[in-house]
Amino acid sequence: MKNLSQETRDFILKNLSDHPRDIVRVTAEKIGVAIPTVHRHLKRLINEGEVAKTGKTRAATYFLKSARNKSFHFPVSRDLEEHKVWQDYFLDSFKGIPENILKICDYGFMEMVNNVIDHSEGKNLWVSTQWEKDSIRINVRDDGVGVFRKIQKTFQLEDEKESILQLSKGKLTTDKKNHSGQGIFFTSRGFDRFTLSSFGLTYLKFNLEDDWFVKSDQENIKGTWVTMLISLDSKRDIINIFSDYTTEDPEDGIPRFDKTHILVKLSQSGDDTLVSRSQARRVLMGLEKFKHVVLDFSGVSAVGQGFVDEVFRVYQNKNPHIKIEHINLNDDVKFMIERGISKE
Numbered sequence: 396m397k398n399l400s401q402e403t404r405d406f407i408l409k410n411l412s413d414h415p416r417d418i419v420r421v422t423a424e425k426i427g428v429a430i431p432t433v434h435r436h437l438k439r440l441i442n443e444g445e446v447a448k449t450g451k452t453r454a455a456t457y458f459l460k461s462a463r464n465k466s467f468h469f470p471v472s473r474d475l476e477e478h479k480v481w482q483d484y485f486l487d488s489f490k491g492i493p494e495n496i497l498k499i500c501d502y503g504f505m506e507m508v509n510n511v512i513d514h515s516e517g518k519n520l521w522v523s524t525q526w527e528k529d530s531i532r533i534n535v536r537d538d539g540v541g542v543f544r545k546i547q548k549t550f551q552l553e554d555e556k557e558s559i560l561q562l563s564k565g566k567l568t569t570d571k572k573n574h575s576g577q578g579i580f581f582t583s584r585g586f587d588r589f590t591l592s593s594f595g596l597t598y599l600k601f602n603l604e605d606d607w608f609v610k611s612d613q614e615n616i617k618g619t620w621v622t623m624l625i626s627l628d629s630k631r632d633i634i635n636i637f638s639d640y641t642t643e644d645p646e647d648g649i650p651r652f653d654k655t656h657i658l659v660k661l662s663q664s665g666d667d668t669l670v671s672r673s674q675a676r677r678v679l680m681g682l683e684k685f686k687h688v689v690l691d692f693s694g695v696s697a698v699g700q701g702f703v704d705e706v707f708r709v710y711q712n713k714n715p716h717i718k719i720e721h722i723n724l725n726d727d728v729k730f731m732i733e734r735g736i737s738k739e
Contacts, residue, residue, distance in 0.1 A: 404439075407436060419433045419437070449484075454468075456468065464483065464526055469518055471519060500533060500623075511537040517539030521537070545560075555596055559598045560677060566685070567656050590620075591621055632733075638650075658694075671701055675706050688717055
């Protein structure tokens, strides 16, 4: 027959998933022990690594360390460290999955949590995981100023949608002193599906379908919400993804992030045709940081002479060290670009 201490402990472990916020009250009522006694058992379970806790006093939330579906809240402060959040609250449930998937989850998790700490200007961070039979989803959310609004303000862009175009290029950061602007670029390419939502606007990148697009979001997320999903049998490898966009510097042998891939249609507004030089300059903004630029014209039905001239003559002549590659052209776009290049 179990003694009361063992019965209390077993009850906590069995019922914690259903009562993450009121486990103390429920245990005290069902087992018939004092609330301080329940707290003492919880403290012991935390010290033994079986239970995790976030928040204090009435806001305290408890979770099984072995549970896979988790949801934690953290007040944002400079004392909050992304690697500690990962290691102390989530890593245990990721052990045993394929190494390539673990590395992608590790990288994306810490990059997105670090963005909340360093960039969001929010007061709260929420992180959750949702495990399915064949996939894992990681959600990172804050109540800050919003990623698109902050980029628009910092770089004085025309609108929030243009923030997505600039963000998708990589090497864009609102804190150049401390950040390289690589986190979202590589995270969005590491997972099977990556979604970034903020104040009614959502950027989606679906890598298995090789599709990325922007949509208005009726949910109108306050702050920023990142969702990252990957199949548990994925063959994606974060090292290979890094390699696709980096080359070894001949002087010091260090790999440099010097290649980017731009979906040109992100610069369009609605069904507008890409005809103007100003539209071209939006696409070209910041590309001096790269040595190799791939302009992807998927979904672009037509381009104008001014757009082509600005990209392939004016900009290329000013930046001869940059290789500009164009892919996925329909016949009309191909004709205009070849016609423009032939006039150089």
